[in-house]
Amino acid sequence: MTIVEAKGLVKDYREGRTDVHALRGVDLQIGEGEFIAVAGPSGSGKTTLLNIVSGLDSATAGEVRVDGEEISGMRCADLSRLRLHKIGFVFQSYNLIPVLTARENVEFTMLLQGVPAGERRRRAMELLGRVGLQGLENRRPPTLSGGQQQRVAVARAIVTRPRLVLADEPTANLDSETGAKLLDLMRELNRAENMTFVFSTHDPMVMDYSRRLIRLHDGLVASDERRPASA
Amino acid sequence: MMLLKTAWRNIGRNKRRSILSALAIGFAFGLLVFSMALQRGQYVDMIQNTVRVQTGHFQIQKEGHFPERLLSEKLDPAGLLEVVDKLPHVTGAAPRVTTAALVSKGEHTFGAAVLGIEPEREKSVSTLASVVREGAFLEPGDRDGVLLGQTLAKNLGAAVGDKIVFIGQGADGSMAAGKLIVRGLFKLGMGELDRSALAANIATVQEAFSMAGDVTEIAVLLDSERRRLESEVRIRAALDEIGRHDTAVLGWPTLMPGVEQGIKIDWNSGLIMYAALVLVVGFGIANTFLMAYMERIHELGVLLALGMPPRRLSRMVYLESVLLVGLGILAGLAGGLPITWYYQVKGIDFGINEELTAKYGMSSIIHPQLEPLVFAWAGGIVLVISLAVAIYPALKAARIRPVEALRRT
Numbered sequence: 001m002t003i004v005e006a007k008g009l010v011k012d013y014r015e016g017r018t019d020v021h022a023l024r025g026v027d028l029q030i031g032e033g034e035f036i037a038v039a040g041p042s043g044s045g046k047t048t049l050l051n052i053v054s055g056l057d058s059a060t061a062g063e064v065r066v067d068g069e070e071i072s073g074m075r076c077a078d079l080s081r082l083r084l085h086k087i088g089f090v091f092q093s094y095n096l097i098p099v100l101t102a103r104e105n106v107e108f109t110m111l112l113q114g115v116p117a118g119e120r121r122r123r124a125m126e127l128l129g130r131v132g133l134q135g136l137e138n139r140r141p142p143t144l145s146g147g148q149q150q151r152v153a154v155a156r157a158i159v160t161r162p163r164l165v166l167a168d169e170p171t172a173n174l175d176s177e178t179g180a181k182l183l184d185l186m187r188e189l190n191r192a193e194n195m196t197f198v199f200s201t202h203d204p205m206v207m208d209y210s211r212r213l214i215r216l217h218d219g220l221v222a223s224d225e226r227r228p229a230s231a
Numbered sequence: 232m233m234l235l236k237t238a239w240r241n242i243g244r245n246k247r248r249s250i251l252s253a254l255a256i257g258f259a260f261g262l263l264v265f266s267m268a269l270q271r272g273q274y275v276d277m278i279q280n281t282v283r284v285q286t287g288h289f290q291i292q293k294e295g296h297f298p299e300r301l302l303s304e305k306l307d308p309a310g311l312l313e314v315v316d317k318l319p320h321v322t323g324a325a326p327r328v329t330t331a332a333l334v335s336k337g338e339h340t341f342g343a344a345v346l347g348i349e350p351e352r353e354k355s356v357s358t359l360a361s362v363v364r365e366g367a368f369l370e371p372g373d374r375d376g377v378l379l380g381q382t383l384a385k386n387l388g389a390a391v392g393d394k395i396v397f398i399g400q401g402a403d404g405s406m407a408a409g410k411l412i413v414r415g416l417f418k419l420g421m422g423e424l425d426r427s428a429l430a431a432n433i434a435t436v437q438e439a440f441s442m443a444g445d446v447t448e449i450a451v452l453l454d455s456e457r458r459r460l461e462s463e464v465r466i467r468a469a470l471d472e473i474g475r476h477d478t479a480v481l482g483w484p485t486l487m488p489g490v491e492q493g494i495k496i497d498w499n500s501g502l503i504m505y506a507a508l509v510l511v512v513g514f515g516i517a518n519t520f521l522m523a524y525m526e527r528i529h530e531l532g533v534l535l536a537l538g539m540p541p542r543r544l545s546r547m548v549y550l551e552s553v554l555l556v557g558l559g560i561l562a563g564l565a566g567g568l569p570i571t572w573y574y575q576v577k578g579i580d581f582g583i584n585e586e587l588t589a590k591y592g593m594s595s596i597i598h599p600q601l602e603p604l605v606f607a608w609a610g611g612i613v614l615v616i617s618l619a620v621a622i623y624p625a626l627k628a629a630r631i632r633p634v635e636a637l638r639r640t
Contacts, residue, residue: 051634054536056633056634077542080539080541089536089537095530095533097534099244111233112537112540
C-alpha cells in the first residue's frame with residue numbers, strides 16, 4: 001500500500017536576492033513498511049522534500065498525497081490533524097519540550113490526540129522501557145545525554161503508531177555508537193510494527209541501514225536504489 | 232492538565248523575569264485597591280457629612296412635597312415617630328419644618344433657610360448641637376430662642392442675646408412673622424448653610440407658618456449607610472401597614488442629588504486615571520509576554536510540527552499569560568490588602584486645613600474602605616488590560632509557520 005505519493009514536486013523560494021530552486025520536479029512513491037534513506041549533499045532538497053511531505057511547507061507546484069489524502073491545498077488546522085494522527089517526527093536536534101520530563105514528552109502527542117491519562121502513562125512507560133530508558137522517565141531533557149534525548153524523541157514519534165515516521169538527520173548530533181544503537185532501534189520497530197521510516201541524511205551509516213536509498217541532487221532524484229532486506 | 236503544567240513550568244523558565252512581571256502586575260493591583268479604597272473612604276466621609284448635617288439617611292415626607300418643598304404639602308407626624316423608632320438600625324429620628332424667610336436685624340435683611348427642630352430629637356440625627364460655637368444649643372421648651380449660622384449672624388450684625396425678626400409665608404398663604412432671641416451661633420462648615428440657616432423650636436415655626444402641628448419631614452439616621460436601602464423598604468412597609476399611604480420615603484441621594492452626582496463623577500474620572508496607569512504597566516507586561524514568545528518560536532514550531540492545532544497552541548501561550556497575571560494579582564492582594572486594612576482601621580490623617588475640609592464636607596482623617604466594589608473594579612481593570620495585551624503574542628503564536636519557526640534557533 002502506498003503511504004506517500006508525490007508527483008512533479010517543485011519548490012522555489014527566495015533567499016535574500018537569490019532565487020533558490022530546492023526541488024525541480026520530484027516524483028516519489030513510498031510504500032507501507034519501507035525503511036528509506038533520502039541522501040544527498042547540503043542543498044540537494046532532502047529537508048525540503050520531508051517538509052513538504054509532512055505539510056510543514058507547501059510546494060510551488062506538484063501534488064502530494066499522504067495515506068490517500070491530497071495535502072497540497074489543506075488548511076493549517078487540517079495539516080496539524082494529519083501530522084498528529086499519521087506522521088511522527090524525529091528531528092536532528094531532538095526538539096524535546098525542555099520543561100517536560102521524558103515521560104511527559106512522550107505523552108504529549110497522545111495528550112493532543114485526547115488519549116486518557118492512564119493509557120497515556122502506560123504506553124509512554126512501556127515505550128521508554130523499549131528504547132532503553134527505564135529509570136529515566138522523570139528526568140527532564142537537559143539532564144539527559146544526546147543519545148538519550150534522541151531515544152525519547154523516537155519514542156515520542158512512534159508512540160501514537162503513525163503511518164509514517166520522518167527523521168531529519170537523526171544521527172547527525174550523535175557519536176557513531178549511539179547512532180548505530182538508535183538505527184537498530186528504529187529498524188527493529190520498522191520490522192516489528194511494519195512502521196514506515198523515511199530519513200534525510202548524509203550519514204553513510206544511515207544509508208547502510210536503509211533498504212531503499214534515494215539520492216537527490218540539485219532538487220532532482222538522481223537515483224532510487226532498493227537493497228536486500230538483510231542489509 | 233498537562234497543558235496547564237506545561238504553561239506553569241514555562242513561567243518558571245525565566246524566574247527573575249516572571250517574578251518581576253508578576254510584581255509589576257501585583258503593584259498595579261495593590262495600588263489600585265489602596266487608591267480606590269481611599270476614594271471610597273472619602274465618599275463615606277462625604278455621605279456621612281451630608282446625612283449628619285442635612286438630610287439624615289432618608290426622610291419621610293408627604294407624598295408630593297419633594298421636589299417643590301411647598302409648605303402646603305405638609306406631613307401629619309402622628310404615630311410616625313413611634314413606628315420609625317422601633318425599626319432596626321435606626322439610631323435617631325427627628326421631625327422638622329424647613330422653609331424660607333427673610334430675617335432682619337436693624338437695617339440688615341437677608342434671605343434665610345428656616346429649620347424648625349425638636350432640640351432633643353435633633354441631637355440624635357444631626358450634628359447641629361455639636362457645632363454651636365457661641366452661646367448654647369436650644370433648650371427643649373425654649374419657644375423664643377433661635378440659632379444662627381455664624382456668617383448669617385455676622386452679616387446681620389447679630390450676637391448672642393440679640394433680637395431678630397423674621398417674615399415669610401405660611402402654609403395657608405398667610406403672612407408668617409415673629410421675633411426671636413439669638414441663643415447661639417453655629418458653624419456647620421458648609422458655607423451656604425452657615426451663611427443662610429437659622430434653627431428655632433419646631434413649635435414656634437409650626438405656629439408662625441400655620442403648620443397646625445404638621446411637619447415637612449422626619450429625618451431618620453441609621454447606624455450605617457449600607458443599611459439604607461433595606462431600611463427604606465422596611466419603613467415603607469411599616470408605613471403602609473399603618474395606612475400612611477400619603478407618605479414618601481426619600482433617601483439622601485434623591486434629596487441631595489448633587490452629592491451623589493459628585494461622587495459618581497469623581498469615581499468615574501478616577502477609573503479613567505486608574506485604567507491609564509494600568510495601561511502603562513500593561514505595556515511593560517506586554518513586552519514580557521512578547522519576549523517570552525519570541526524566545527520560544529522554535530519550540531512553538533516544534534509543537535505545531537508534532538500536530539498541535541494552531542488554536543490550541545495559541546491557548547497555551549495565552550494560558551501562560553493568564554497564570555502570570557493571576558500570580559500578580561495574588562501578589563497584589565498579599566501586599567495591598569494588609570496595608571489597606573491597616574489604614575482602614577487606623578485612618579490616614581492628611582493634615583489638611585480644617586476650613587478647607589469643612590468647606591467640602593470632608594474630614595482630615597480618611598479611612599479607606601475595602602468594599603467588594605473596590606476589588607471588582609481593581610481586579611477588572613488589571614485583568615482586562617493585562618489579558619488584552621497578552622492576546623497579541625497568543626495570536627502571533629497561532630500564525631507561526633512551522634517550517635520557518637523550525638529554522639529559528
